[in-house]
Amino acid sequence: MNVQPIQVELGDNSTALALTSPDCGTLVLGAETLRRASRAASEIRRQVDGIELMIAPGFHVAGFEPIGNYALRLLFSDGHDTAASIPGPICVNSQNSSQPEVARWTESIAT
Template identity: 75%
Template sequence: MNVQPTNIEIREQSTVLALTWPDCGTRLLEAETLRRASRAASEIRRQIDGIELVIPPGLHVSAVEPIGNHALRLSFSDGHDRGIYPWSYLRELAGQH
């Protein structure tokens, strides 16, 4: 299912991404959850190498960029900006399959 959200907001001092879906309402995702869930190649390599991700205090979403009609690129206050999050993956992270 590739349902696109009808609204995307950054809330709570940029620590929460709010996505409103036409079929299940608004779901909130914490910046830390999103950062840990990044599928960027550098993050997958870090995980394979067993290097723990250290989340800095006050981590927040610093930018949201649409990627066509299928995904978002999120940038974080720790400098990570390579993660692309397809709509289906964001729904999975929010517990809405």
């Protein structure tokens, strides 16, 4: 089974990131979900301190850059950037894409 994404694109006015693999179809992840899942040290500290992340109107993914063969650097409109590794088992049915699957994927986000 080939679950490695072969296509990554921004959709919905850059408010979502779509990962497509030949065997799994497309998984769409919202920009806000990805931003809140950041594992950057500053974000972990904010969460530990109980400080809510404020998402401004118009928030979006400003861009992304490949890192090697397994990760993307996500660039957000609030200036935050984070590297997100793309794990193998992201296979979900695109019609039944559920929050637990998104959570599993976003748990792999690291700086």
